Amino acid sequence: MTARAAAAYDADLPLILDALRAEGLAAEAVDWDAEAERWDRFDLAVIRSTWDYAERIDEFLTWADTTAHATRLWNPASVVRWNSDKRYLSALAGHGVPVVPTRFLEPGGSTHEEELPTGDIVVKPAVSAGSRDTARYEPGQTADALRHARLLLDQGRTVMVQPYLRRVVEGERALVFLGGDFSHAICKGPVLTEAGVIDNLRVAHPGVTPYDPTEAELRTARSALAALPAAGPLLFARVDLALDDSGDPVVMELELIEPNLFLAHSPQGLERFTAAVAAKAAEAG
Structure with a gap:
């Protein structure tokens, strides 16, 4: 479909x-x-x-x-x-999967500066795709970040607030699993390149190149998939990772609905998907 x-x-x-x-x-x-x-x-x-x-x-x-x-x-x-709702990150964390630290703000709740992480942060809706209605903010832009969060909350949308991982400039990793087995991976450039800007027309996958994941990245991805509420292997899954400040991989998102599988970058991946x-x-x- x-x-x-x-x-x-x-x-x-x-x-x-x-x-x-x-x-x-x-x-x-x-x-x-x-x-x-x-x-x-x-x-x-x-x-x-x-x-x-x-x-x-x-x-x-x-x-x-x-x-x-x-x-x-x-x-x-x-x-x-x-x-469909990124509150699943809390469920993954509850199973011991390393994820980007995330705070969820619910409509009708309080929204104050002290609820936001220090440093660069990301504000986005919990239900979203393609980084829509998402932006990062630097420490001097806290008021803008709060306005962004309140705008989403006023629309009845749950908001997620995360620290902006500085090492994302080294690339986001996307690991693709087909039929439950690892197939291939790509690395792409960061998406939120300009602070304080909501740009729903931004390129979702800039600078895609084939990538060989590390053993630590494979372990993290597999631990995320093992925590799924599913009876068996999925037809397809994409685990998006980045490095935290210590250089350890953490799950940014788990893409199980409609992910780009980057099959043009992996002939073997196309064969496996078929x-x-x-x-x-x-x-x-």
Whole structure:
């Protein structure tokens, strides 16, 4: 599945369709919100670039639940719901997974300067995609950070506040797992390059290059996936990591709904994804 406004920007999608068809599978791209679509005509529905879901979260989650009753949805609707709100970082931390320290502010609660971390910070909504409505602030911009948080809270949105990891300039790592196994990884440049700016048109993945993760990064990613509320391996997962001030990897986000898998940067990754989808389709048959 994709979204009407996203399909043209999904670099993975044409590669996936061509590869699946080459394997003899009848694959097609369908908008998740296509009117009168009969999802029961498919043996398998795979979520890909449904990149508008965060702006229509209730509608999207209802669609996921409904579609999961009509066909086999991957990733499963329960995982989609869990991963749609970044309060899952608290759940990961509760399982001992190293994550970026995060404070969540709820609508109707207090919002004061003393509630914010010291130093550079990041303010963003707990339900978001593509760094929308997100900005970082330097110590002299605390008033701006509070205004940002209150604006989101006034919209009824949960807000998350995190320290800005200074070593993110060394690159964000994205580790891709397919069928439960590590497939490939990329490194990309930092996104929040200018302090105090909310830019919803920024490039989400600047400077992507293939990357060989360290053993520590692989351990951290695997520990995050082991903490998932899922009965078995997922069809796809992407674990986004950065280094903390000590140089240790921490989880920034866990992407289980509609992540870019960077398949153009990994021919082996495309082969693995195709094989994983084919295996799920065979199970459905």
